[in-house]
Amino acid sequence: MAEFTWELQPRAEGLVDELVEAAVLDSPRLAALVRGLAARTSTRLQDWLDHIGGPVSDEQLTEVGYVEVAPDLWRHPGAQLPAIVPGDRRVVALRVDDAAVFATAQSSVDGVQGSPRSGFRRAVVSGGDAVVIAGVERRSWGRGVEPQEFDPGEVLRAARAWQLLAERPRGFGGPDEVRAATGVMREVVTLVGHDLAASYFLELERQYWQRRNTAAVLQHSRQDRLGLGWGNNDHHTFRSSRASFHLLVTLLTTLGFAVRERFYAGAEAGWGAQVLEHPGCGGVIFADVDLDPSDVDLDFASVELAEGGKLGTVGLWCALHGESVLAAGMHHLEGQFDFDRLREDLGGLGIGHMKPFSDFPHLRQAFTEAERWPVRQLRLAELVAAGQISPETAEEFGRLGAAGSHLENLARRGGFKGFNQHNVSTTMRATDPRIYRPVTAGE
Structure with missing residues (x-):
């Protein structure tokens, strides 16, 4: 099935790695989390990424195969890589099962945005850090990176x-x-x-x-x-x-x-x-x-x-x-x-x-x-x-x-x-x- 002949995408991965490395350098809290991931879970930060944000141009994204799927949200159709959100501030969003559990484990006081079991729910745990660090529940790419609040009927359903x-x-x-x-x-x-x-x-x-x-x-x-x-x-x-x-x-x-x-x-x-x-x-x-x-x-x-x-x-x-x-x-x-x-x-x-x-x-x-x-x-x-x-x-x-x-x-x-x-x-x-x-x- 030729349409599913997956190829290596080293340039796209290189762009993601550059964004990760810059975020880690800018954030002692993120650097500590990276060390904790390695020592306590045998994983890398890249193994968890839902999306990453930072100063990157549309031209850079297009050149490595990313496609804009929603305003300021880019995904790579041919690679197993996180989404990228261009912007001035660096953002590192880890995919987790429960944002509230992540917030508690990371001693966050910023609260959780979005309803339980909704399409997208987020817990920012970085406080005033230079890099926004978040744990996100991703159940629908249709929600982009905006937390979803259920109305009472949606909660019941x-x-x-x-x-x-x-x-x-x-x-x-x-x-x-x-x-x-x-x-x-x-x-x-x-x-x-x-x-x-x-x-x-x-x-x-x-x-x-x-x-x-x-x-x-x-x-x-x-x-x-x-x-x-x-x-x-x-x-x-x-x-x-x-x-x-x-x-x-x-x-x-x-x-x-x-x-x-x-x-x-x-x-x-x-x-x-x-x-x-x-x-x-x-x-x-x-x-x-x-x-x-x-x-x-x-x-x-x-x-x-x-x-x-x-x-x-x-x-x-x-x-x-x-x-x-x-x-x-x-x-x-x-x-x-x-x-x-x-x-x-x-x-x-x-x-x-x-x-x-x-x-x-x-x-x-x-x-x-x-x-x-x-x-x-x-x-x-x-x-x-x-x-x-x-x-x-x-x-x-x-x-x-x-x-x-x-x-x-x-x-x-x-x-x-x-x-x-x-x-x-x-x-x-x-x-x-x-x-x-x-x-x-x-x-």
Whole structure:
């Protein structure tokens, strides 16, 4: 898909880095925050940026590929980089999950602007500093950089939408339950629109996943000491059975996600993915599914895939744990980090990493060790009867659990927005519950 051939954007990244470096030099408070991010969260300031402001001309922005999407708001359509707001005063806005939590953690007395769960909410924490430092909740790019105040009706609709998503059933069924979940998504969109609906969905999916992943709990606690939450999220990965895959994509497009590139990991991996991105809230999703060689030329996100045959890595995972959008939750959340430092810091807390599956100057990626989840005995018996796993494997899963979820450690450079479409076969095989073996923390 040629329109999604992402290229490095070093000049655009260089402009962002120049603005960051100048802001840090002008602000002792920001310099202290940068040190805190490194030491306490294993991240860089750039991993958190929603937007940055400073003295930059329209010509400079245009030359490196930025486009003005609203008055004095510029974004780069081909890069994973923050928005830029030209102006006389320097502004550094970090993307956070909850601006009020950020304000409290940073001992701010300036208050919070905007309503909870609105499209854009901001907490300025810099006081009289030369640089405006803020934590922002970004749920809609349509709001620009102006905080949104809800009227009473909007407050009630947002609360109802959140409740519908938070309380939706998460059974162990298949297509019928995914269809029912899609009906919930339609109701939520009717209440609050696509941007907020998709944002709420992702926030609640992160919460659900985190409760089932020790690495996530530990890293979130490190980040939340600074009031950040998962504002450094890069993408969210959902696994699906073949029978439910087109329904999962329908659910996501109902929320307003648009399909981006798709790729196939190779016949030996038997797996492929459809990438989706939300134009409003900015969230990115990887939707994974087992694929046969005959599926490669299909637009496999829009057709009903035939069932049957040997389950691959994704199909077995769903057979053991359920659909990601239902009982299982996400397979992993990928965050942006200082790659080597996170490996070292989590290793010191007893969390190991698997071997990196991308190790390039512009893209580094590795999973933490898998969180083992218990598996229902009935599911194991059904898989043995169907010849999908051996009795010995079923006994191991029943005793130890099976590989469930991960936190993914990612570092991007050069504004690269894409993903590694090579070297994924080895990783997929390594995460197959049938052959997964943990590594030692710190390896």
